[in-house]
Amino acid sequence: MSARSDAALRLGSITKVYGEGEAAVTAVRDASLVVTPGQFVIVMGPSGSGKTTLLSICGALLRPTAGQVWVGGTDITALTERELPGLRLRRMGFVFQNFNLLANLTARENVRIVIEANGVRRSAADARARELLGQLRMTHRLDALPDQLSGGERQRVAIARALANDPPLILADEPTGNLDSKTGYQAMHMLELLAKEHGKTVIAVTHDHRVQDVADLMLWLEDGVLSERPPEEAELARDPVCGMVINALRAAGRRERDGEPLSFCSEICLERFDREAARYPSPE
Amino acid sequence: MGVGTSIAWRNLARERTRLAISAGGVALAVMLILLLRGLYVGITDQATRYIHSVGADLWVAQDGTPGDFFHSVSIIPETAEEQIQSVDGVEEVVPLLSLPVVFRLGSQEVDFRLMGVDPVSGVGGPPGVSAGRRTPGPGEIVVDRVFADNHGVDLGDVLDVRGLSLRVVGIARGGNAVISQFAWASLPDTRPLLGAEGVVNYFVVQTGGGPPEEVGDRITTGVPGVQALTEDEFTDRNTADLREGFLPILWVLVVIALAIGVAVIGLTIYTATVEKSREYGVLKAVGFSNRTLYGIVFQQSLTSGALGFLLGTVLSLVVASGVERLIPSFATSIRAGDVGLAAVAALAMALVSSFVPVRPVARVDPAQVFRA
Ligand SMILES: Nc1ncnc2c1ncn2[C@@H]1O[C@H](COP(=O)(O)OP(=O)(O)OP(=O)(O)O)[C@@H](O)[C@H]1O
Ligand SMILES: [Mg+2]
Numbered sequence: 001m002s003a004r005s006d007a008a009l010r011l012g013s014i015t016k017v018y019g020e021g022e023a024a025v026t027a028v029r030d031a032s033l034v035v036t037p038g039q040f041v042i043v044m045g046p047s048g049s050g051k052t053t054l055l056s057i058c059g060a061l062l063r064p065t066a067g068q069v070w071v072g073g074t075d076i077t078a079l080t081e082r083e084l085p086g087l088r089l090r091r092m093g094f095v096f097q098n099f100n101l102l103a104n105l106t107a108r109e110n111v112r113i114v115i116e117a118n119g120v121r122r123s124a125a126d127a128r129a130r131e132l133l134g135q136l137r138m139t140h141r142l143d144a145l146p147d148q149l150s151g152g153e154r155q156r157v158a159i160a161r162a163l164a165n166d167p168p169l170i171l172a173d174e175p176t177g178n179l180d181s182k183t184g185y186q187a188m189h190m191l192e193l194l195a196k197e198h199g200k201t202v203i204a205v206t207h208d209h210r211v212q213d214v215a216d217l218m219l220w221l222e223d224g225v226l227s228e229r230p231p232e233e234a235e236l237a238r239d240p241v242c243g244m245v246i247n248a249l250r251a252a253g254r255r256e257r258d259g260e261p262l263s264f265c266s267e268i269c270l271e272r273f274d275r276e277a278a279r280y281p282s283p284e
Numbered sequence: 285m286g287v288g289t290s291i292a293w294r295n296l297a298r299e300r301t302r303l304a305i306s307a308g309g310v311a312l313a314v315m316l317i318l319l320l321r322g323l324y325v326g327i328t329d330q331a332t333r334y335i336h337s338v339g340a341d342l343w344v345a346q347d348g349t350p351g352d353f354f355h356s357v358s359i360i361p362e363t364a365e366e367q368i369q370s371v372d373g374v375e376e377v378v379p380l381l382s383l384p385v386v387f388r389l390g391s392q393e394v395d396f397r398l399m400g401v402d403p404v405s406g407v408g409g410p411p412g413v414s415a416g417r418r419t420p421g422p423g424e425i426v427v428d429r430v431f432a433d434n435h436g437v438d439l440g441d442v443l444d445v446r447g448l449s450l451r452v453v454g455i456a457r458g459g460n461a462v463i464s465q466f467a468w469a470s471l472p473d474t475r476p477l478l479g480a481e482g483v484v485n486y487f488v489v490q491t492g493g494g495p496p497e498e499v500g501d502r503i504t505t506g507v508p509g510v511q512a513l514t515e516d517e518f519t520d521r522n523t524a525d526l527r528e529g530f531l532p533i534l535w536v537l538v539v540i541a542l543a544i545g546v547a548v549i550g551l552t553i554y555t556a557t558v559e560k561s562r563e564y565g566v567l568k569a570v571g572f573s574n575r576t577l578y579g580i581v582f583q584q585s586l587t588s589g590a591l592g593f594l595l596g597t598v599l600s601l602v603v604a605s606g607v608e609r610l611i612p613s614f615a616t617s618i619r620a621g622d623v624g625l626a627a628v629a630a631l632a633m634a635l636v637s638s639f640v641p642v643r644p645v646a647r648v649d650p651a652q653v654f655r656a
Contacts, residue, residue, distance in 0.1 A: 052654045061569055061651040082573075089571025100566040100653055102291070104298040109290065116287035117572055161570070173654045 007070065008169060008201035009035040009058060014067035016053050016224075027053040028064070031226035035217070037168065040195035041203045042212060045221035046253050047267070051205040052173055054221060058203060059092055059171045060084045071169060089118055093162025095172035095191070095204075099154040101146040107133060107157045108142040114164035132160040136190070152183035159190055163200075170194060172204040184208065209249045222254065237262075240280040241269035257282060288579035291567075295556070295580075296587055302552050303588060309548025310592020310633055311599060314626045316541040318600035320534050321622040326615035328526055332519045333458040334466050337411030341496040342489040343518040344368060344377075344503060347511045352521040353382055353397060353461075358485045360510055367507045368487055373499035375492040378407040379484040381474045384464070387445045394435055396427065396467040398445070400474025407488055409468050410456030415439055417454045419468075425450035426468040428459035445469075446477060542629055545592070550637035553585045557641035561648050568650035577645050582638040589634030593627055 011033040018025045027050040035041055043051050056062035057069060060076050068077045071091055079087060088094075101110045108129050115125035133142055136156040146154055155175060162170055172191060176184030192214045194200040212218050220227050237248040244265050251263035253270040260282060264270040273280055296303045335343075344364075349356035368377045381400030386393060401408040406419035410426050416439050420426050425445070427437055432455050437443070441452045450469055459466035475481070489512065491499040500512035513521070557564070564577055604616040 056651045056654055059569075061654070085568065085571045085573045087571070088569065092571075094569055094653075096566075096653060100562070100569075102294075102563050102566070104294040105291065109294065113287050113291060114570055116290075117570075117576065122290075 006036070007034045008037040008039070008072065009033070009203070010070040011058070012068040012070070014054070014057060014064045014069065016050070016057060016062065017065045018053075027224050028057070028221075028226070029224040030067075031221075031224075032067075033219070033226060035201055035203065037201050038195055038199045039201055039216045040192050040214065041201075041217045041219060042215040043203065043205045043219045043221055044207070044209065044212075044249060046251055049221045050224040051221050053224075054226070055171050055173050055203065055205055058169075059094060060088055089114070090165050091167050091169060093164070093167045093170045093200075095155070095158050095162050095170065095175045097174040097177040099146070099151075099158045099178070101154060101157055101161075103146055106143045106145055107138060107149065107153075107160075110146070110157055111160045111164055114161055118165045129160070129164070132163055133157065136160050150183075151179050152186065155179060155183075155187050156190070159187070159194075163194070168199075168201060170200050170202045172202065174205055174207065176206060176208060185211075188214065207250060209247060239263065239265045239269050240282055241265075241272050286576070286579065287572075288576050289583055292580045292583035292587065295560070296584055299556065302556055303591070306549045306552040306585070306588035307591040307595060309552075310545045310589050310630050311596035313541040313545035313548075313633065314593050314596025314630055315600045315603070317538050317626045317629055318597065318618050318622055319603065319616060320537055321625070322600070322604055322616035322618040324526070324530055324534055325619055325622070326617040327462050327530075328523050329617055330458075330615050331461045331523055331526065333411055334461065335515065335519050335522060337458060338408055338488060340407075340488040340515060341491040342500050342503065342512045342514060344487040344489055344507075344510050344512045345485075347504070347509050350521060350524075351511060351513055351518065352524070354463075354522065354525070358382075359480075359483050360485070360487065362482050362484055364507055364510055365484075365487060368489065368503055368510070371499065371502050371506055373491050373494050373502065374489055376490040378402050378405055378488045379471065380408045380486040380488055381471055381478055382485045383474070383478055385445060385467075385477060387443070389435055389437075389443065392435070394431075396431055396465050397461070398474055398477065399466055399468045400471040400478075401468055403470040403472070410454065410466070411458035412456065413454045414457045415455040416452070418456075420450075420453060420470050420473075422470055422473060423449065423451060424453040424469065426454035426456050427452055428456045428465040428467065430460040431465040431467065448473060448476065538629070542633060545589075545630070545633035546636045549585050549588050549592075549633055550640035552588070553581060553637055554641045554644070556584070557581055558644050561644060562653070564645055565648045565650050565653045568648060569653045574646060578638075578642060581641050581645060582634075585634040585638040586631075589630045592633075593630035596630070597623055597626065 011031055014028055014031045016028040018027055031054060045051050057064050064077060068075055076087060111129035111132055112125045115128050116122060130142060133139060136159060138153065138156050141149060141153055175187050179187060188211050191202050191204055195202045218229060220229060235248055236245050238245050240262055242265060246263060246265045248263045252266045253264045255262045255273060264273065345351040346358040346360050349358050365377050365379060368374060379402065383398055384395060385398045386395040399408055403421055409419050414429050425443060437452060439452055439455065443450050443452065496514050500514060503510065503512040567577060600618060604618055608616060
């Protein structure tokens with residue numbers, strides 16, 4: 001077997017440009033990556049750096065402008081539009097920040113329909129949905145509608161749905177973004193468990209720098225450029241505009257002045273700096 | 285019954301107002317179709333009940349006239365009776381007078397179509413009576429129930445019909461031809477009103493063995509100045525007005541009803557789909573094909589259509605029987621064929637309207653689901 005089919009996911013020089021001409025935005029630049037089966041990968045980076053774009057490309061939801069994506073041994077950029085839904089149904093599971101459950105369906109039905117869509121009979125699909133929800137400790141809430149569930153419970157239903165057809169690859173975009181920190185860690189550990197105990201390949205985007213210890217691979221995305229480690233260790237930096245002390249890894253953006261890296265707490269400070277850099281002396 | 289069915293059912297069950305609106309729209313359209321058709325059939329039935337009740341194999345009228353009761357004066361010499369009788373296959377020939385009569389009844393001017401029937405055989409008499417006798421003898425008349433109700437006429441009353449004193453001996457049923465009513469007197473009594481001797485208006489013919497059409501052809505070709513019509517042909521000619529005047533309007537209304545049904549389901553299913561476009565995006569993202577999603581939309585509109593059809597049919601039957609009880613002359617008759625037509629119409633409404641949200645479904649971008 002070639003290295004290509006050994007990899008759970010492989011990106012070959014991916015570039016994604018939104019729009020055209022003057023309005024063109026390059027969200028991902030020439031990103032390459034190999035993820036082996038069972039790895040738990042965490043992607044971090046400032047807002048707007050292209051994380052969601054990258055994840056959408058891995059999940060066959062978005063076609064890259066250039067480059068190739070292999071999932072298992074399949075070059076998914078070579079597939080037709082008609083072939084993609086089936087690929088997503090069987091080979092991928094998605095977990096979203098806002099859960100995205102169907103509002104009119106119960107927890108169990110939300111999971112069941114995805115199994116049924118893969119051609120499984122209703123009774124068998126229902127049994128599997130129960131089993132999955134049971135594994136996620138949701139047995140007592142099988143017939144609840146999403147708006148009767150807490151955020152953490154909804155995310156567990158969403159994870160059960162992602163596992164519905166036992167896909168090798170799980171993609172999660174800020175799965176903890178709408179959860180409090182305790183529930184958020186719980187969700188992260190569930191994803192970790194999927195990788196470590198069930199051999200799933202998990203790629204999760206998060207803003208939470210504390211989860212990096214559980215990851216097999218930490219990726220840093222900035223201005224669409226993918227690298228394997230953050231520019232610096234997680235250290236504190238002072239925003240030169242507002243003077244706030246922030247974690248450099250969670251900065252909304254970065255600039256460089258006289259070879260010295262600058263971190264900004266938010267887009268607002270970044271904009272102010274870009275407009276009138278001279279007003280803001282480098283922090284001591 | 286795929287995975288789309290359960291999603292469609294859940295959406296409908298949890299959004300009942302929406303289902304009620306779309307099913308209600310279809311129900312109204314179905315009611316419009318059924319009641320209009322029912323009214324048409326009912327009126328046609330009434331208009332032809334008398335003809336059917338006579339049970340003649342052939343109606344012989346003057347040649348070269350439309351042949352019906354209402355548009356023509358059919359004049360045939362009495363001598364034709366023997367000629368018709370001698371045609372091969374003819375068993376019985378009975379003359380009939382038929383003339384519109386306007387006369388004063390108390391202070392008002394009233395009218396009916398007076399049939400002069402053979403007092404011996406009673407052929408051509410009323411379809412049935414609700415009171416009194418069926419066959420009028422000399423100096424007697426049978427009037428229709430609707431005429432009697434409208435003008436306060438009762439058994440034993442004496443009507444002065446253009447100088448002729450006729451005593452009411454029967455109140456008939458089934459003699460309401462919608463715009464006018466039939467009345468029956470004996471043929472000799474009626475003749476002075478016709479004002480001509482030696483002629484009659486129709487001959488009613490019974491044939492023996494063989495198809496009546498063939499006997500009719502022989503009469504038409506063999507007896508000069510007459511045409512023989514089968515019962516179907518004669519009924520047809522008597523309802524031509526209704527067909528030509530009422531049916532086109534009816535079809536226009538049916539088409540409008542269809543369009544309204546399509547618009548109502550189409551609009552509700554469209555807004556439902558657009559409101560749910562995020563969910564459709566999620567389903568696409570997790571791997572549902574466009575076809576499955578169209579299936580969800582189609583099953584929702586199909587269910588609305590089916591429910592609307594049932595509701596509309598039941599309501600139509602209720603309304604029709606209610607109206608008939610209130611106004612007996614206002615006959616509606618809802619036939620199985622028309623219920624079938626309404627079912628096809630409801631199906632068509634569901635089918636057409638399910639195409640309305642095809643574009644928004646196709647346009648949903650699954651990549652959007654990662655964006656809050
Ligand atoms: N559909 C689109 N059309 C045009 N530009 C887009 C589109 N989607 C994203 N972008 C741009 O591409 C860049 C990367 O966006 P992306 O959503 O991938 O970033 P992100 O890292 O996920 O941000 P966040 O952390 O805020 O979710 C941004 O500048 C964004 O404005
Ligand atoms: Mg994002």
